Amino acid sequence: MNCVEFRRHCLESGVTLDNETMAHQQSCDTCQRFYQQQSQFESLLGQALAVPVPDGLESRIKLRKSFAPRWQMRQLAIAAMLLLSVGVGLRAFYGPAPLDEALLAHALEAHSYRGAADQPMPLARVSQITNGLGAQVNNLGDIRYAGHCRIHGRMAVHMLVNTDMGRYTLFLMPDQPLEQRISEQVDGHQVVMFPSGKGSIGVVVPAGSDWVESTEAQVRDAVTWSI
Amino acid sequence: MADPEVFSSMGNKQERYDALVTVYSADLFRYALWLCRKREVAEDLVQETFLRAWKSLHSLRDDKAAKTWLFTILRRENARMYERYSPGFDDDYDFDSVAVEQEDEQVMQLRECMKMLADEYREPLMLQVVNGYSSKEIAGILDLTPGTVNTRVFRARKQLMSLMSQDDSFGQLEVVS
Ligand SMILES: [Zn+2]
Numbered sequence: 001m002n003c004v005e006f007r008r009h010c011l012e013s014g015v016t017l018d019n020e021t022m023a024h025q026q027s028c029d030t031c032q033r034f035y036q037q038q039s040q041f042e043s044l045l046g047q048a049l050a051v052p053v054p055d056g057l058e059s060r061i062k063l064r065k066s067f068a069p070r071w072q073m074r075q076l077a078i079a080a081m082l083l084l085s086v087g088v089g090l091r092a093f094y095g096p097a098p099l100d101e102a103l104l105a106h107a108l109e110a111h112s113y114r115g116a117a118d119q120p121m122p123l124a125r126v127s128q129i130t131n132g133l134g135a136q137v138n139n140l141g142d143i144r145y146a147g148h149c150r151i152h153g154r155m156a157v158h159m160l161v162n163t164d165m166g167r168y169t170l171f172l173m174p175d176q177p178l179e180q181r182i183s184e185q186v187d188g189h190q191v192v193m194f195p196s197g198k199g200s201i202g203v204v205v206p207a208g209s210d211w212v213e214s215t216e217a218q219v220r221d222a223v224t225w226s227i
Numbered sequence: 228m229a230d231p232e233v234f235s236s237m238g239n240k241q242e243r244y245d246a247l248v249t250v251y252s253a254d255l256f257r258y259a260l261w262l263c264r265k266r267e268v269a270e271d272l273v274q275e276t277f278l279r280a281w282k283s284l285h286s287l288r289d290d291k292a293a294k295t296w297l298f299t300i301l302r303r304e305n306a307r308m309y310e311r312y313s314p315g316f317d318d319d320y321d322f323d324s325v326a327v328e329q330e331d332e333q334v335m336q337l338r339e340c341m342k343m344l345a346d347e348y349r350e351p352l353m354l355q356v357v358n359g360y361s362s363k364e365i366a367g368i369l370d371l372t373p374g375t376v377n378t379r380v381f382r383a384r385k386q387l388m389s390l391m392s393q394d395d396s397f398g399q400l401e402v403v404s
Contacts, residue, residue, distance in 0.1 A: 011384045012362075012377040014355060041388065042356075048337040049357045051260050053253040054270060061248050061277045132267050148271050
């Protein structure tokens with residue numbers, strides 16, 4: 001091995017030495033110096049590229065997956081209705097839009113997912129998620145989950161909120177304008193959507209719940225937009 | 228990095244999936260952050276990746292291929308996201324929560340230089356430095372030959388050192404051609 005080969009090896013492997021390169025490094029002063037500089041650079045590089053992984057990432061992924069296997073037409077029906085109501089249409093839903101379909105169906109399944117979260121989500125984390133889309137949520141109570149999803153390619157926040165009456169799902173959709181309030185029963189679920197900010201908000205509760213209107217009122221009070 | 232063998236004994240889909248999440252979610256997140264620049268978006272991307280993975284887990288015949296498979300899904304989801312959703316985000320990288328410790332000036336400078344690298348150089352370098360993957364593994368993920376991977380990480384380092392040397396302390400660093 002010569003010096004050029006040695007240096008090339010360092011720049012390709014990030015100063016990981018095998019026997020052959022080690023031998024050259026020990027026998028060549030110039031390359032030893034090069035190696036030391038290079039090690040310093042690698043250490044900086046490691047620091048520059050290292051990024052902390054968000055707390056709870058792993059469990060949030062496992063949580064989301066739990067919705068997946070229980071896909072049914074029920075969710076698809078609600079999803080289709082939501083999409084219709086925001087002016088997208090069934091074609092988009094059943095057409096080449098597997099990502100939206102997946103997200104929305106999973107999001108809609110969320111409210112019936114009982115194992116979701118045993119504890120309230122820290123408010124700082126909730127704010128981080130809602131603020132990212134220009135929404136502030138105050139006094140909504142016991143939020144068990146908040147995450148981003150995409151509805152027809154636009155980002156939305158979906159949340160699970162526990163109340164004394166039961167759990168509901170909330171969608172904050174800053175980029176899905178809606179002309180007027182809609183309330184529909186879709187296969188076991190009551191879906192209420194109303195214009196909010198420049199977009200809309202959706203609330204999903206179990207069908208027949210007598211608390212949908214009080215929940216809607218609470219949500220209207222709780223959500224403000226900065227965009 | 229856990230031995231891929233750990234997956235082999237797991238016939239159960241749920242266990243197999245959970246093991247994949249445990250082993251690869253952090254690696255995928257770091258990679259995703261450098262791809263899409265925002266922590267929230269990066270997490271979304273990783274979530275999408277695993278949702279896809281769950282749905283098509285049956286198609287992963289050989290668990291030794293899991294790493295390449297997951298990164299491939301993530302890259303595809305990222306492309307799809309860009310195609311379908313035009314982000315209203317600015318172009319800045321989101322490293323807010325990185326700068327908690329006393330941040331070395333050179334580290335910040337190097338990070339700036341890293342942003343200037345072409346994707347084709349940055350991606351393999353990242354996979355090598357952050358995730359500790361071999362040239363062969365990176366080649367599998369990026370659909371390149373190991374030789375091409377070596378060339379790209381070599382050039383990536385050279386460019387970074389050259390960018391750094393325009394500033395100060397790495398000026399004396401010898402750069403081979
Ligand atoms: Zn030498």
